[in-house]
Amino acid sequence: xxxxxxxxxxxxxxxxxxxxxxxxxxxxxxxxxxxxxxxxxxxxxxxxxxxxxxxxxxxxxxxxxxxxxxxxxxxxxxxxxxxxxxxxxxxxxxxxxxxxxxxxxxxxxxxxxxxxxxxxxxxxxxxxxxxxxxxxxxxxxxxxxxxxxxxxxxxxx
Amino acid sequence: xxxxxxxxxxxxxxxxxxxxxxxxxxxxxxxxxxxxxxxxxxxxxxxxxxxxxxxxxxxxxxxxxxxxxxxxxxxxxxxxxxxxxxxxxxxxxxxxxxxxxxxxxxxxxxxxxxxxxxxxxxxxxxxxxxxxxxxxxxxxxxxxxxxxxxxxxxxxxxxxxxxxxxxxxxxxxxxxxxxxxxxxxxxxxxxxxxxxxxxxxxxxxxxxxxxxxxxxxxxxxxxxxxxxxxxxxxxxxxxxxxxxxxxxxxxxxxxxxxxxxxxxxxxxxxxxxxxxxxxxxxxxxxxxxxxxxxxxxxxxxxxxxxxxxxxxxxxxxxxxxxxxxxxxxxxxxxxxxxxxxxxxxxxxxxxxxxxxxxxxxxxxxxxxxxxxxxxxxxxxxxxxxxxxxxxxxxxxxxxxxxxxxxxxxxxxxxxxxxxxxxxxxxxxxxxxxx
Numbered sequence: 170x171x172x173x174x175x176x177x178x179x180x181x182x183x184x185x186x187x188x189x190x191x192x193x194x195x196x197x198x199x200x201x202x203x204x205x206x207x208x209x210x211x212x213x214x215x216x217x218x219x220x221x222x223x224x225x226x227x228x229x230x231x232x233x234x235x236x237x238x239x240x241x242x243x244x245x246x247x248x249x250x251x252x253x254x255x256x257x258x259x260x261x262x263x264x265x266x267x268x269x270x271x272x273x274x275x276x277x278x279x280x281x282x283x284x285x286x287x288x289x290x291x292x293x294x295x296x297x298x299x300x301x302x303x304x305x306x307x308x309x310x311x312x313x314x315x316x317x318x319x320x321x322x323x324x325x326x
Numbered sequence: 327x328x329x330x331x332x333x334x335x336x337x338x339x340x341x342x343x344x345x346x347x348x349x350x351x352x353x354x355x356x357x358x359x360x361x362x363x364x365x366x367x368x369x370x371x372x373x374x375x376x377x378x379x380x381x382x383x384x385x386x387x388x389x390x391x392x393x394x395x396x397x398x399x400x401x402x403x404x405x406x407x408x409x410x411x412x413x414x415x416x417x418x419x420x421x422x423x424x425x426x427x428x429x430x431x432x433x434x435x436x437x438x439x440x441x442x443x444x445x446x447x448x449x450x451x452x453x454x455x456x457x458x459x460x461x462x463x464x465x466x467x468x469x470x471x472x473x474x475x476x477x478x479x480x481x482x483x484x485x486x487x488x489x490x491x492x493x494x495x496x497x498x499x500x501x502x503x504x505x506x507x508x509x510x511x512x513x514x515x516x517x518x519x520x521x522x523x524x525x526x527x528x529x530x531x532x533x534x535x536x537x538x539x540x541x542x543x544x545x546x547x548x549x550x551x552x553x554x555x556x557x558x559x560x561x562x563x564x565x566x567x568x569x570x571x572x573x574x575x576x577x578x579x580x581x582x583x584x585x586x587x588x589x590x591x592x593x594x595x596x597x598x599x600x601x602x603x604x605x606x607x608x609x610x611x612x613x614x615x616x617x618x619x620x621x622x623x624x625x626x627x628x629x630x631x632x633x634x635x636x637x638x639x640x641x642x643x644x645x646x647x648x649x650x651x652x653x654x655x656x657x658x659x660x661x662x663x664x665x666x667x668x669x670x671x672x673x674x675x676x677x678x679x680x681x682x683x684x685x686x687x688x689x690x691x692x693x694x695x696x697x698x699x700x701x702x703x704x705x706x707x708x709x710x711x712x713x714x715x716x717x718x719x720x721x722x723x724x725x726x727x728x729x730x731x732x733x734x735x736x737x738x739x740x741x742x743x744x745x746x747x748x749x750x751x752x753x754x755x756x757x758x759x760x
Contacts, residue, residue, distance in 0.1 A: 199575050201582050204379045211371075211380065274584055297584070308381040310344060311389060313397030313590050314408040319334055323347045 174293050176318070179301050182269050182291060186244035187215060189298075190237055190267070192258050193249030194218030196228050202249040203228075205273075205299040212302060217243060237261040245269035247298060248276050255281035263288040273297055328525050330405050336519065337621045344398030345614065358611045359391040378574055378582075378595055388594050392607040396614050400539070400549050401590075403518040403617070404531050407554025408590025410598065411547060411610060415514060415534025416446055417603035418548030422510050422532050423479060424597045425566045425589060429455025432476045436463035436493060437725050438486035441715035443512070444722060447481070464657075466497035473505040478563060480507060484523055485515040485665065487700070488710050488727055488734040489673035490648030492660040499527025506563065508556050514538070515672050515700070519624040520665050529556045530589075537701025538670075540616035541623055545609040550593060554586030567592055623703075623739060628668025630745065631737040637746045638675050643683075643753045645676035645731065671737040672700045674710075674727060681730040683756045684709040688733070690755035693740065693748040700736035705745050708734050 189209065195202045196218075206216045210229055217240045218228040224235035234240045238261065246262035248255050248271065255278035262270050262285060270285040272278065272294045282292045303309040304316045307324055331339055345356040364383035366372035374380040383389055393411050401409035412418040423433060435447050437460045447458035457476075461468040463486060480502045482493045495511065502509035508529035513521060517538045523531050533539060535547040558567040558580040567588050570576040574595070579588040598604055628651075635649035647654070650661035650669035661669045677683045687709070688696045694707040698714050708714060710728035723729060737745065 198377075199577055199582075204582065207374065208380050211374070300584070300587070303381050307346065307349075310398040311381050311383065311391065311394045312408070312587075312594055313389070313394055313401065313410055314587060315343075315398055315401035315406060317331065317402075318346075319331065319339065319342045320346055321342070323352050324349045 174296065176305060178291070179293065179296075180305050182245070182271075182293065183298065183302055183305070186269055188217060188241075188243045189214050189245045189247055190217045190219050190234075190240040190243040190265075191247045191249055192219045192237060194220050194223075194228060194233065195249075196220075196223045196226055196233065205247070205249075205297065208299045209302065217241070237265050240265060243267050245271055248272045248281070250276070252276050252278045252281075256284055259284040263290065269293070271296070271298055274300075327522055328405070330402065336403065339402050340399070340519075340620050341618045343402035344395040356392065356395050356611070356614060358607050360607050361390075362386050378577065378591065386607070387602055387604050388598055390604075390607050390610070392614070393605050393610040396535075396605070396610040396617075397549065399614065399617055400518075400533070400535070401551050403620075404513070404551045405518075405522050405524045405553075406531065406551035407586045409549050409551045410590055410593035411535070411549045411605040412598075413548065413603045413605055414546050415512075415532070415536060415548040416442060417601070418532040418534070418550050419443060419446060419481075419512070421548075421593060421597050421601065421603060422530055422550045423456065423481075424601065425592050426478045426508065426564060427454070427456045428478075428565075430457075430476060431455075431478045432457045432459050432474060434459045434461060434469055434472045434477060434480045436482040436486065437461060438463035438491050438493075438727060439483055439512070440487040440514075441710065441718055441723075441726060441728065443483075444726060445717055463491060463493055466494055466501055469498055469501045470504070473501070473507075477505055477507050479510055480505070481510045481512070483512040483515065484521050485513075485650070485670050485672075486727070487515055487672065488714070488732065489515075489670075490650055490655065490657065491727065492650045492657040492664055492669065494660055495521075495523055495526040495528060495664060502529070503527065506561075515670050516665060517620060517624055517670075519621045520628070520667050520670060524551075524553045526664065529553050535613050536699070538624065538627070539620065539701075540609075540613040541620065541701060541703065542612075542616055543697075543699055543702035543704065545612035545616070547605050547609050547613055552589040552593075554589075556585070556589070558585050558588055566596070571596070624668070624670075626739050627671035627737060630739065630742045631671030631673065631735075632668070633742045634735065634737050634745055634749065635673055635675075638749065641750075641753060643678050643757050645678050647673065647675040648727065649673040672734065674732050674734050676729075676731040677733055677753070677756065679731075679757060681711060684731060684733055685712060687752050687756040690752035691748055692751070693744060694735070694752075700734075702736065703739045705738035705740060706736040710734050
């Protein structure tokens with residue numbers, strides 16, 4: 170977990186972003202990246218897959234792009250690649266005007282974080298946006314998971 | 327103990343965790359979702375749920391909103407990542423081991439356990455090909471010596487039933503770590519209000535929620551809580567979590583859901599799906615209500631229990647008292663380390679006059695209830711040798727601390743003077759020749 174990202178920050182990011190590019194999106198529906206894309210697409214996000222080896226294929230109604238440069242304007246770049254590739258992806262995220270760089274669970278790169286933060290992007294590291302969305306909006310608790318969310322206010326139905 | 331939450335303390339979490347206002351109506355008391363099944367939005371939504379791609383409800387054998395609320399609350403109070411509720415404490419023991427064991431594998435088990443657990447593990451587990459290796463609960467070295475290539479888990483009770491024995495959790499967790507297997511701790515007698523085993527290195531906690539957690543002797547249930555810290559990924563000892571599951575299209579739980587969520591999701595999606603030992607929504611609701619007052623109740627249980635133990639210790643009709651908070655207890659140092667707020671309210675004493683005096687005592691009490699339960703608002707008494715531990719051998723009974731002269735008490739929340747008065751008159755009756 171990234172100790173720097175508070176629940177409030179994560180909630181703000183997930184409320185604000187609309188178009189999310191997933192670098193390392195797999196067309197194999199059994200892969201974790203597919204689970205994440207499908208879930209977030211169902212929640213109303215536009216999920217844009219990026220994967221050079223699957224470029225041109227159809228994935229959840231979107232054409233897979235060969236690179237971030239072909240993804241058009243995106244609000245957030247989600248990194249589903251090994252940590253060694255994260256700094257390069259961070260530079261591309263800066264170039265394509267993203268406002269958030271989000272590195273998946275297991276992807277930890279301080280270099281990528283610095284590149285993105287220096288360009289003014291918000292950075293989330295070593296977390297999963299699907300888990301965070303379902304945790305902060307209550308669904309993760311449906312499976313007996315400790316969400317850490319406590320409060321007496323009414324959540325949306 | 328470590329803080330459980332960055333903002334809130336134990337008593338607050340016991341009341342709020344898992345139970346936000348119900349979103350549709352705003353109902354403040356958490357509703358009982360008394361339903362077996364849930365309507366799918368469409369075929370694609372159903373497919374997502376069956377493929378475990380999205381959280382949601384399919385069928386109450388797997389998940390139910392009221393049960394899930396209790397699961398989240400109990401996971402929170404133990405400092406765990408996730409929890410799986412079960413129909414009873416016994417089914418929690420089976421469910422805790424189900425993702426870990428396979429035929430021919432071994433679980434190292436402390437010999438000081440609730441008698442029913444000794445039976446379950448020593449006899450019924452063999453029908454699954456699971457071998458329970460019993461070792462002396464108070465000797466961490468005995469656990470180390472029992473480790474083999476087939477060991478898949480270690481199981482102990484933190485505060486052992488029938489009472490007075492405190493297990494050295496930290497030392498045994500080091501044995502488990504060295505062996506590369508999870509330590510499972512039954513924390514029923516202590517509850518997370520008094521001891522949180524995950525903070526001492528345990529990987530999994532089980533409870534009979536029937537006892538202090540629900541607290542009023544009205545709801546049978548159990549729970550398995552996962553710390554989320556054990557490393558399952560690529561771990562060949564635990565193929566259930568580290569290799570592809572054909573029925574879920576070849577996903578690997580530890581990879582797809584992460585090592586911290588894998589065990590709890592497997593417990594719902596496979597263990598409960600197949601074993602079916604599910605907690606009912608109504609029992610979950612009763613238990614949710616009970617847990618809200620856990621910290622308050624345990625404080626009084628402990629102070630009442632220690633007062634009764636002190637009374638018995640000076641009574642001429644009593645041979646010995648086994649309560650870990652007494653100066654005479656060999657477990658006092660361990661109790662001060664692991665149970666600083668009190669060593670619970672279940673303990674044993676030896677009545678002079680042996681088996682027959684024990685039987686007369688349980689037949690002479692007026693306030694204490696003669697029942698096979700613990701952790702009730704009401705004070706309870708039992709003679710283990712003739713009841714809970716009856717199905718064991720004489721040797722097992724003595725090893726488990728349930729010899730012929732042993733009486734087990736579970737001290738409730740009545741006025742303590744009334745409890746002492748009842749025992750005083752019953753001891754007199756037990757020892758008067760008639």
